[in-house]
Amino acid sequence: MKLLIQAGYVITGLPSQPVRRKQGILIEDGLIQAIDEWGQFSPEDDLPVIDARELTVMPGLIDAHTHVIHSGDPHEDWRLIALSELTPTTTLKAARHARRQVERGVTTIRDVGASDWIDIALRDEINSGRQFGPRILAAGHGITSTGGHMDARKYARPGIDNDLLNTIGAVADGPDEGRRAARMQILRGADLIKINATLSEYVRAAGGQCAPEMTYETMAAICQVAHNNGRKVAAHCHGGRGVQDAINAGVDTFEHGRFLTDELLDQLAERGRFLIPTLSPEARRAELGDIPEEPALLRWTTMATDAMYDTVARAHARGVQIATGTDAGMPHVRHGDLAFEMIHLAEADLPHQAVIEAATSVAATALGIENVTGAVAAGLAADLLLVDGDPLRDIGILNDPARIKAVLQGGRVTVDRR
Numbered sequence: 139m140k141l142l143i144q145a146g147y148v149i150t151g152l153p154s155q156p157v158r159r160k161q162g163i164l165i166e167d168g169l170i171q172a173i174d175e176w177g178q179f180s181p182e183d184d185l186p187v188i189d190a191r192e193l194t195v196m197p198g199l200i201d202a203h204t205h206v207i208h209s210g211d212p213h214e215d216w217r218l219i220a221l222s223e224l225t226p227t228t229t230l231k232a233a234r235h236a237r238r239q240v241e242r243g244v245t246t247i248r249d250v251g252a253s254d255w256i257d258i259a260l261r262d263e264i265n266s267g268r269q270f271g272p273r274i275l276a277a278g279h280g281i282t283s284t285g286g287h288m289d290a291r292k293y294a295r296p297g298i299d300n301d302l303l304n305t306i307g308a309v310a311d312g313p314d315e316g317r318r319a320a321r322m323q324i325l326r327g328a329d330l331i332k333i334n335a336t337l338s339e340y341v342r343a344a345g346g347q348c349a350p351e352m353t354y355e356t357m358a359a360i361c362q363v364a365h366n367n368g369r370k371v372a373a374h375c376h377g378g379r380g381v382q383d384a385i386n387a388g389v390d391t392f393e394h395g396r397f398l399t400d401e402l403l404d405q406l407a408e409r410g411r412f413l414i415p416t417l418s419p420e421a422r423r424a425e426l427g428d429i430p431e432e433p434a435l436l437r438w439t440t441m442a443t444d445a446m447y448d449t450v451a452r453a454h455a456r457g458v459q460i461a462t463g464t465d466a467g468m469p470h471v472r473h474g475d476l477a478f479e480m481i482h483l484a485e486a487d488l489p490h491q492a493v494i495e496a497a498t499s500v501a502a503t504a505l506g507i508e509n510v511t512g513a514v515a516a517g518l519a520a521d522l523l524l525v526d527g528d529p530l531r532d533i534g535i536l537n538d539p540a541r542i543k544a545v546l547q548g549g550r551v552t553v554d555r556r
């Protein structure tokens with residue numbers, strides 16, 4: 139199956155030659171075979187041609203931090219879900235959320251915590267071609283300590299066993315349990331391992347930012363299992379010693395990172411690790427004026443919101459590689475709203491070219507799939523957007539689905555608004 143796109147303007151997603159004009163993009167068997175000056179192509183009569191002379195062609199976007207089972211509806215009651223929502227119900231919701239990602243131009247997501255292996259099942263159905271949705275990299279459960287960030291028993295009355303809860307977390311204390319939990323995720327088909335390096339819940343009341351959650355030894359054991367099996371490790375972390383331990387343990391991507399010091403950022407840059415700032419939850423709260431009721435949480439959220447733009451600006455200035463993740467599924471953060479995250483990265487003074495790379499080639503590298511997707515380049519999957527306007531000038535264009543005229547996944551037009 140061959141296809142040729144006649145492109146007026148191409149945003150490649152790459153730092154070298156970020157923009158190309160009047161290009162032909164030849165697609166064969168789902169891959170970009172060649173990209174070159176339009177004059178270099180002499181299309182055969184029967185070769186289908188997509189006319190994008192008046193459009194921008196750019197890579198499909200990547201959301202590197204989602205929770206596909208959660209909707210982002212602020213009224214969604216996680217206590218109720220953990221205790222009583224049927225797995226089929228949650229699964230159907232997840233399929234709907236995944237669908238919305240593609241409709242908004244996101245062709246790859248990395249899910250960092252789902253219950254009942256729903257992310258893995260959904261990934262497999264989409265890969266089979268029977269289900270419409272983005273490419274998914276799935277973590278299965280996020281590994282957490284007893285009482286940790288992803289221990290769902292905090293939503294239940296005392297005495298409720300973890301096994302009775304429909305939870306996105308796998309509780310593991312100590313290196314042996316950590317290894318076992320990591321191996322269990324891999325056994326069930328996880329593409330990566332998600333851990334929780336720092337914990338804010340219990341220190342907020344005293345005005346603290348976060349405490350270490352897992353010990354260095356546990357994180358090192360998990361990273362060893364993951365890396366031995368070719369998986370990357372993503373860590374929920376905000377700052378402090380837990381981040382230092384996560385760096386030393388070998389964690390690959392650092393999620394959120396509200397309170398990262400220059401010293402920690404320098405280490406991320408030197409060691410080639412990635413920051414995924416997920417500005418969306420706090421930015422949405424601020425935009426909508428949704429103020430947390432609990433005083434400690436309000437204080438913490440204010441502190442985090444005040445710090446996060448400066449942290450991203452310092453990270454960029456110090457050479458840290460930044461990738462886009464929305465934390466979709468958290469209150470007010472809907473699946474598919476990656477452009478909102480991109481707009482806020484730009485508000486943190488990230489140059490537009492860096493924002494585009496964060497959502498394409500840098501995100502792909504952070505996920506270890508830079509040889510699969512994330513750029514308009516020969517040899518990569520033809521995951522492409524046809525956009526009305528120039529998102530390099532105005533990122534907000536991507537926030538308007540009507541401006542995303544078509545989405546191609548592996549060379550197939552799966553969304554068409556032309």
Ligand SMILES: [Zn+2]
Pocket residue numbers: 203204205250465
């Ligand atoms: Zn998250």
